Every structure is written in C-alpha cells, then in structure tokens.
Amino acid sequence: MSTIAIHADWIFSLTSTPIPNGWLVAHEGVIEFLGRELPPRFQSVPIRKLPNTALLPGLINAHCHLEFSDMANPIEFHGSFIAWIQSVVRHRAQANGEESIERRRMAVARGIEESYRSGTRILFDTITAPWSPDWIQSPSIPQELASSPEVGILRHALTGLSRFYVVPIPETLDIHQSRGDETIAFARRVHEQMGEPKNRQSSPTSSSSIMPRLAISPHAPYTASRNLVRNWTAWSQSNHGLVSMHLAESREEMEWLAERAEPIESALGRFRDQAFARQSSTMQDYVDAMLEAWLGIIAHGNYLDESLLTNLSAHRNHVAIAHCPRTYRHFHPDRSTQNYPLAERLRRGVRHLVGTDSRASNPDLSVWSEMQTMLNYPGISGEEIIAMATREPADLLGLADFGTLAVGNRSLCTAIPLSGTLEQEDIYRSLLTVGKSAVPLESMIVES
Template sequence: MRRYRARWLFPGDGPPILNATIEVRDNDIISLSIDDSDAVDLGNVALIPGLINAHTHLEFSTIPAPLQPLRDFTSWIPSVISWRQEHPDGISSAIRKGLDESISYGVTTAAEIATTDWRSDSEASSTPLNVLMFREYLGLSDEAVDFQLSSAREFLEQPGSEQVKIGLSPHSPYSLHPDLFEGLCELAEQHQVPLAMHLAESPEELELLETGGGKLAAMLQQLGVARPELFKESRRPLDYLHRLDCGVPVLVVHGNYLGQREIEFLKTRPNMSVVYCPRTHAAMQSAEHPWKELLEVGINVALGTDSRASNPDLFIWKELQFLHKRHEGIPASELLKLATINGADALQLGRVGLLKQGHIADLCVVSLQGASIENPESGLFDSQNQPAGVMKHGEWVVTPQALKILEQ
C-alpha cells in the first residue's frame, strides 16, 4: 500500500478536501483521510481524477496547426480530406503521438473516433490509456452500404479488451446513406456497443436536413458524392436522435445547434450524452454552445478536444482552462465534473472519474501556484497551474516532481 498527501484533493463530485491523503493498493483506491503525517507529501498540488477526453480523432495528431479555414465549415471539410489523402501512411505514428500527448497532460481515458482498427498495432495498443474505440463509417452511395456494414460486422466480431473497448460511429447526417445509418444502429443494438455521432454541428448541416440544399449540398456536389434524392425529405437532428436511441450509450458529438425539441428529447434519455468541444466550437462557430442549458435540465455533458485538425492540441486540461477563463463564476469542482465523472457517465465506465474508496486509482497531480494554493475552487484552472503527474491503475506513468526528488 502507498499513501500520498496533497494540499488539496478534488474527489470529482464535490468541493476540494484540504490536506488529504489517498491510499492506493494495486489498482484501487483503498481510502481517503486527512492530515496523515506518515504519507508521502506531494507538496502544493491538487489531486484530481484522471481526465476523460470524450471525443477525439487521434489519426490527425501530427497536424502541426489547425487546418483552415476554420470559420467556413464547407471549405474546412475538404481541407481535412486533402490532408488525409496527402498523408496516407502516417496514421499509426499519429495515433501513437496522440496517445502519448494525451496521457502526458492528465488524460487517462479517451473516446477515439477511428477510421482504422489499430488494435493490432502493438505500440499503440500498449498505451496505458483506457480507450473506447468508436469505428467510424460513412458513405452516401448504394455500394457503400453493404461494404461498410460488412466492415462493421468484422470489427464487432473481434471483441474489445479491458483496455480498448469498442463502439460504432455513424459519422454525420450529411455523410450517411439512410440504410447505412439504420444498419449501424441495428448492429449497435444487437451487439450492445455504444454509438457516437457528429450531430447538430453546423448551420449548414441544419440547412441541408431542412431544405436539401445550401453550402453542404454544394460541397457534396463538388466532391462528386452528392445524392440529392437522399435529402428530399425535410428532417431535423431530432429524427436522428430517435433512431440512435436504441438501448445503448450514445454520444451526441458537438451538439452546437441543438434546438428546444432536441433538448426536450435528450433530457428524458439518461443513456444519451452531449460531448462539447469548447476550443473547437469557439474557433469554428459563432453561436454560443448550449452546454449550460443542457446541464440545467439534467442532460449529461462531457468534454472532448476533437482533433488537431480543429484544435492546437489534445489537452483536456486546456479545455477546462478555456472554460474557466470565460466563466469565472463557476467553481472549479463543477467544471472538473465535465472532464471526469460526466465523461465516465457518458461512456458508462465503472469505477473511474472519481477519487473515492473502491474506485480505480486513475488520477492527475496538478501543480498549484500563487493564490490557488489557498483557494483552488477559484484558482485551480489558473494559467500557471499545469498537470505534473499522472497515475494510471495505481502506477505512476508521469512521475510528480516530489517523488523524483525523493528518488534521487
């Protein structure tokens, strides 16, 4: 057994605890206590639950800066496609880079949207991260339906492991043949695996669904994949929510433009969560995200980084700092839930997301500077405070400074 004392400990579901000690045995948290003078003192730090990134695309992790133009969604998508075509052989190294980058900044669990099944990549699959791999499928042609559904079945025949669990990701309303969308939902229901779908992401998506036209329709035409007959019937994101609700956990990714009807539906569906990507949203959208309204009516909201195609890095910690700077009145313990227990609930993962007895010992050490040492509820996410240690399943994968000094 090992005991570590910190200036503050954020359990993940309440306010911070002063001079707290956490006791760890093997993978698990055995107990929490106060003022344990015999514990290893980590100094002026905060212990927080390991962070959960509920949406990312690791295959873009080698992009040096967000692709442009971010403010023009229908021009940005072709730039993403072009980058992928220009870098066909870099997916494996990008995934490994993204996994390493994530854990170095306190992430212990990630929900990954994958266009390839990289579980056979020994280097990537040996990551200490827990990963929920959502295999992504898309296509508007009739030929794509059978091919993609066959691929999805093969993917599901190779079950996930304790470390890499699996799910399915129908990409988005504008990129899916209705039969492909239906088939993926049926497979998720049959195999009881979670679903993740980009939905209500942009005004252009809403326009395409409502009218069958607009800039997204023109983009599909330019890409040579347009199927205008598939968009003759007027729809809303609500129509997709109804089908996604098939008795499995569902991630509604982005949800930037969820309307009142969608919100009324979601608040009665505890299996469905919205994943908000704050910095990507701020860079690409002009309207405010409804995340606070969603929380107020009881909808679970988790945080994601999206990818380096739209974000400068994969640091959930920086998403929290971004929100803190914009919403200074929200206590740190409340913001922290978005990237800990809410993420665990969204992914329906047991025993993670909290620092409590009986939970897995996944945690992050945050160095505290200045006023945050005395008042972390208002200062935890101050710009000078950064992750400085990471424990995964009871083992240090990023050693905090205090332990490095003791080991010298």
C-alpha cells in the first residue's frame, strides 16, 4: 500500500497555526490527513517518526537561471552591472557546438540536483538556446532511499509521480531583428515541445494541478522593446501564460532608461539595430506592459518607485516581484540588506516571491538560504518570509494543490532538521533561525 504516516515535532501548514507533534498521512503524493492525533484508520500504515524536524509546504523558486549552475563561484562585481553582464555572456560563449550542448545539459542537471537537495520542489527557469526538454530530469534518488523496495514504496507514497518540477521560460529579445527572429523561433519551439497546459481554467488562480504553464521572458529593457513585451503579454492572455521579465535590477538600467546614459549606451552600440535604437520607453511603460499579462513576474524590481509599486499593489492578484536577496547583496556591497524596503512594499500590498537568480551571482541555489538572508530585513515577520516561498507563489500561479499543507494537496513537503528549540513568540522566525538547512522530506525516510 503506497501510504505513509509521518510524525514530526512541528508541521507548518501555512493555513493555520503550526501543529506541534503533528501527523501527516500521504497516499501516492496526496495528503490524506493532517492533525494532532493519528486516526484509527491509519494505525496500520507504515509510520516514520522524525524527531527534531519541522515540515513545510514544498519551496518554490520563482526566478532562476539553471544554465549557469556549472560555476563554482559567482562572477565578481566591480561596480558596473553591464560589465558583469558581459562577463556572463563570455562565460556562456566559452564552448561551441557539441561541447556547448553537453556543458549546458550538465549545468542544468547540476542545478536541478542542487535545488532539489535543498528543499525546492518547483523552479521557474529562464532558458536560452541550446536547450532540450529532455534535460528536465527528475533528480537522482539519494543512496539511502534506494536501499530497499519498501523505502521506494514509501517514497512514492510521499511524492507520487514526480519529486521536482521545472517550468522553462524561454528568453527573447529584439535588440536586433535577426536576434529577435532567432529567440522568438526558439521560444515557439519550446512551447511546441512542452505542449499545451492541461485543465486550463478561466482564472489564473483556479488550476487544479502542478502542470507547468507556458511561459515567456522578454529579457530586460536594454534588450527587449516595449512592443515585444506587449506582444508577449497579449500572447499570455490568449494562452493563460506567464510573462517573466528583468526590471529595475540595477542603477545603470534605470539611468539608461531615463537618459540613455553610459555605460549601457555604449555597450549596446554594436548589438542593436536602428529599429531598436529609435524606440524610447520608460520604466513606467514596461511596468504598464507587464500589468497586461495574464500572469507576470518582475524579476528583481529593486528600483521601482512609489507610483509603480502602487500600480503593482493594485494588480497583485496576477503580477508579483521575484526578490533574490543574495543576488541583491552581491550587486550592492555598499548597501546593507537591512536597507532593502521589503517591509514597506509588503505593507503596500505588493506581492513578493523568492528567487535565487543563478550561480553567476549566488553561491548556491538554496531558496532556504535566501529566506534566512531576509531575517536581516527590518519589520519582516518570519511567516511573511516563509509565505514568499510557499503560499504566495502558489496563490499567484494558480497551484491550488500546492503552497500549503492541507487534505487533498500535494505531499511534496520540505523538511527542516531543527538544531534547537522553537521560540513561540515568533515561531516562524525561530524556525528560520534554528533550521540550518532544508531538504526534501523523502530524503529523511529510511528503513527503521
């Protein structure tokens, strides 16, 4: 019988108060019971007790670039964002032909493994060519889980058919017509390969399964025109798709949009054609275009002003910011993360999610570490931080059976081994403090 009962010190459902000494019963990847006392009908199922452990809904990474997961260390930042971008492009171009394809495939595989082993369950991956849907493989089974058929059955009870989901988001740009034709053709191929979403609903928040949506990413204002963004947001309305775009990531980007300032202006010179050069748009134009998306994620959004944040607040049901705390810290060594105005943004009603960006700007792909970084932000509660990686993205993206722990939801849980006692005054913040790491729950299910 593919059923398992898990007993943990704490269960954080994100729908009600945390449950001490709680039980979770899963059958083929779906929660059948959650509560303090195990009902008699489950007394005969396999039981695993996990002392010094807390359970959370599976973590969601709302913004990532797996293709750079072959990097051992982030690319150093020396004060110029566009110079850093150029270093990233050089890294991407180091290999050619079959070597490039194999290198990219291995990087994606490494990123999936790293993300899964640090407790992530769904990851939104911005992709460029070369890329293949065959690269989205389930993470390897840890050795301790392959020790017996019984453990395999229990693993299936918790995870069902899949332990990890990747939503590919092909990147497009039209800085030059030929480049635009090339990236748009790539995006269309990806969409054909991924197929149409099943069970498409009439509302972006009424999906019934973890079925990856079709998604698209116009890259950034200095490579993607406002018209390109509007074309894709119109496409998203027709296809109930997701549009993800880098916006307001750096000071240089904001200065270039305002007055075509250096150093971005010179850096673009040899890449853009006259059609792109003649276009002039503001950050307001780009945000307004994103607000037209069926679903939208603004990656980073570090420098959005009050009026733009007010607009985002009014559209929080379908557009959010994916904040990447450690990437922000990487590019802002002169500013303490304590100065990041996240608390003020949340009070305004602007929805924020959590992303890791990539190994080009981050030492690893742990969403949990991003959440712990936000403990330094003033005025943020632990529950708000945890919701940004669970309940909030699931609600935005219409993952109705994910993001919280409840009967009928998926049992793809993230487990937090505890290194101390949780303090009741702010138990969520305490969890982030004494939970040093996050892991997939099934990695803790071994023979007893």
